[in-house]
Amino acid sequence: MDTLGSIGEIAVLQRLFPRLPEAESTLVGPGDDAAVLAVPDGRVVITTDTMVQGPDFRRAWSSPFQLGWKAAVTNLSDVAAMGARPTALLVALIAPADTPVTDLEELADGFREACNALAPGCGVVGGDLSVADSLTLAITAFGSLDGRPPVLRSGARPGDVVAVSGALGLAGAGIRLLFERGVDAEGEPSSGAAAALRPEFDAVLDAQLAPRSPIGDGALAADAGATAMLDVSDGLVLDARRIARASGVRIDFRSADLDTDVVALERVLHGGEDHALLATFPSGVRLPGGFRAIGSVVDGDGVTLDGEVLDNRGGWDPYADWDGASG
Amino acid sequence: MDTLGSIGEIAVLQRLFPRLPEAESTLVGPGDDAAVLAVPDGRVVITTDTMVQGPDFRRAWSSPFQLGWKAAVTNLSDVAAMGARPTALLVALIAPADTPVTDLEELADGFREACNALAPGCGVVGGDLSVADSLTLAITAFGSLDGRPPVLRSGARPGDVVAVSGALGLAGAGIRLLFERGVDAEGEPSSGAAAALRPEFDAVLDAQLAPRSPIGDGALAADAGATAMLDVSDGLVLDARRIARASGVRIDFRSADLDTDVVALERVLHGGEDHALLATFPSGVRLPGGFRAIGSVVDGDGVTLDGEVLDNRGGWDPYADWDGASG
Structure with missing residues (x-):
């Protein structure tokens, strides 16, 4: 079986390149010292996010395709949260020498399908491949504002509507389920238990x-006049607190508007890794795309639910909750 | 002692931000979902390079300051090799939970001093901090062409002068010296032996x-009309072969023009990690900055020395030469 170590970086890259999505904005693509990307409006949105085996994922639960998909989505979502259209990804991949090349090909397929499904026109313009004991994906994503002002966390104003696009609490319920029931008798992550x-x-x-985040809704929100926006990655309440702090306002959620059909309210409020978009809009704006109203911006500080103060529980903390499992 | 695990990501970032260099082209800096960078000429040069503990460095030999410096330089050099001026870095840092915060501060100091010394105006615009068992730095660098066409590997033409800026062979001699004499009685990397x-x-x-690469010479070469250029990272001959292949020419080096005062010819030709700039210029061009002529472009293919074919030895291969030491 061909592995990264047995056939080497260059041969692996030759097998991966044809599977990677092309970026429409590429001026110089892979193969030189650097890539060159067209940025017509003179500003480029950039973000980097890392997925590390152990704290961020376990090989027993995530297929290579899912890892590629999720690594792309978490970065695309940060670009979208600025009100931008994702244009390109750079992929730094660090993998054990014994990684089958077919796994790396599936990773590439995950990048491609996530871009095609959620951010058409966005592609991979380059990257780096290294060897280490465990698998790490460090992705950089690029976006174009196409003339829009960036949507920051600091623009929410009393009277604004608070709205969200994307699912809340499901991803947190998923990881909890896997830790409770996706394990073997010794409590180790098990692909068989997860499959069941x-x-x-x-x-x-x-x-x-393999989250399907509403990437396209980021630019739609900006076009609709969103005053603040962010990617909900650490739980609704913790991330809402970031908007509240940056904007000098209080965010009040209405429990009746939070969907608790699939998961309980507690998890909707505090589950992590949603990669939904939380935004504030001027009152009276017709909410774009998949956005639905779930609260309002009022005078004060912090985050409340139906006017009641929520405790300070933060949401997902990869340090506190990491159990060291590296499967 | 404060560590990454004991005080957490957010508190660490608050200690690192003031030490990081600001990028002059920052429109939105750290603290939101993504950064926004000004790219006045509508094109951005982007590259990513990773440094992994074990294959790429050993903690016993490299101080945190040196790691930050080198991680910055290897990426800045790839930007320079396109004929661009480096404008910004994104830093994805993955470190063990027991890493002292003071080590991370020294890393930040290394980034800052490298930018200040070699690419003034370039700064860190964001990043990501994660926990894993070993230290990894995944850097993305950005550059502006300021209206110049990018200098690719494919433009060398027979009759061109081959020139280099920066030292050749020293870095390769350094790593060989460390593997031979920077070790303890068991052959493990030793900080004491290295200090001696x-x-x-x-x-x-x-x-x-902590290489001092001629970053500014990249844009100078482009301004002077360089027809091809790359960052010499895998050894002079191997990298010259890349220009020869991409351009459909032969590169002929003159041994009399290769500086063998400090290291032997063999190492000048094949030592890795030089991070010098190898470029070709039209005949008669006054060579800019630190560039010095070391050969010429002729009809044919491959790489020769005084007209004699060089063997196929490639230079530095991190996979073949990695001994697994992770100290």
């Missing part, structure tokens, strides 16, 4: 392992 | 651990 949880729990497992 | 090699071997150790 499907199809009953497809929705929460997919939300955790 | 200074000051006798300062030049080769600095070239390996």
Whole structure:
């Protein structure tokens, strides 16, 4: 079986390149010292996010395709949260020498399908391939504002509507389910145990392992006049607190507008890794795309639910919750 | 002692931000979902390069300051090799939970001092901090062409002068010295043994651990009409072969013009990690900055020395030469 170590970086890259999505804005693509990307409006949105085996994923639960998909989506979502259209990805991949090349090909397929499904026109313009003991994906994503002002966290004003696009709480329920029931008798992550949880729990497992974030809604929100926006990655309340702090306002959620059909309110409020978009809009704006109103911006500080103060529980903390499992 | 695990990502970032260099082209800096960078000429040069503990560095030999410096320089050099001026870095840092925060501060100092010394105006605009068992730095660098066409590997033409800026062979001699004499009785990397090699071997150790690459010469070469250019990272001959192949020409080096005062010819030709700039210029061009002529472009293919074919030895291969040491 061909592995990264047995055939080497250059041969692996030759097998990966044809599977990677092309970026429409590429001026110089892979193969030189650097790539060159067209940025017509003179500003480029840039972000980097890393997925590390152990704290961020376990090989027993995530297929290579899902890892590629999720690594792309978490970065695309940060670009979208600025009100930008994702244009390109750079992929730094660090993998054990014994990684089968077919796994790396599936990773590339995950990047491609996520871009094609959620951010058409966005592609991979370059990267780096290295060897280490565990698998790490460090992705940089690029976006174009196409003339829009960037949507920051600091623009929410009392009277604004608070709205969200994307699922809340499902991804957090998915990881909890995997830790509780996707394990073997010794408590170690098990691919067999995880597989047995499907199809009953497809929705929460997919939300955790291969989220379908509303990437296109970022630019739509900016066009509709969103005053603040962010990617909900650490739980609704913790991330809303970031908007509240940056904007000098209080965010008040209405429990009746939070969807608790699939997961309980507690998880909707505090589950992590949603990669939904939380935004504030001037009152009276017709909410674009998949955005739905879930609260309002009022005078004060912090985050409340139906006017009641929420405790300071933060949401997902990869340090506190990491159990060291590296499977 | 404060560590990454004990005080957490957010508190660490608050200690690192003030030490990081600001990028003059920053429109939105750290603290939101993504950064926004001004790219006045509508094109952005982008590259990513990773440094992994074990294959790429050993903690016993490299101080945190040197790691930050070298991680910055290897990426800045790839930007320079396109004929661009480096404008910004994104830093994805993955470190063990027990890493002292003071080590991370020294890393940040290394980024800052490298930018200030070699690419003034370039700064860190964002990043990501994660926990894993070993230290990894995944850097993305950005550059502006300021209206110049990018200098690719494919433009060399027979009759062109081959020139280099920066030291050749020193970095390769440095790593060889460390593997031979920077080790303890068991052959493990030793900080004490490495320290004892200074000051006798300062030049080769600095070239390996904290290279001073001629970053500014990249844009100067483009302005002077360089027809091809690359960052010499895998050894002069191997990298010259890349220009020869991409351009459909032969590169002929003149041994009399290769500086063998400090290291032997073999190492000048094949030592890795030089991070010098190798470029071709039209005949008669006054060579800019630190460039010096070392050969010529002729009809044919491959790489020769005084007209004699060189063997196929490639230069530095991190996979073949990695001994697995992770100290």
